[in-house]
Amino acid sequence: MNLSVKINEDSNLKVLEVSGEIDAYTAPELKESLMPLIKEGGNQVEVDLEDVQYMDSTGLGVFVSALKASKESGSHFTLRNVQGRVYRIFEITGLSEIIDIKAAIRGGNE
DSSP: OOEEEEEETTTTTTEEEEEEEEEEHHHHHHHHHHHHHHHTTOEEEEEEEEEEEEEHHHHHHHHHHHHHHHHTTOOOOOOOOOOOOHHHHHHTTTTGTSSSSOOOOOSSOO
């Protein structure tokens, strides 16, 4: 499945609406869209994962890189609307404790 990343910008708020699957094939596209926004200091970057039903460890790597870059640049990075299966990956790895996740949707196909 392909990945779609739509960027909505409003001043310092940048929202990435992601849909599809985040895996070894699509993660580079997500990283290419996400990292410049985070490295630009002072941004509030929100990644909306409402339409992402599958993510593997490559996707986790993108978000760990984004977290590190946000700390270095002074940007703030948030995930929102994380679906049950995807949220579970963050929980299992302990990343749900260090990445700001808002409005996780824990129901459904966990």
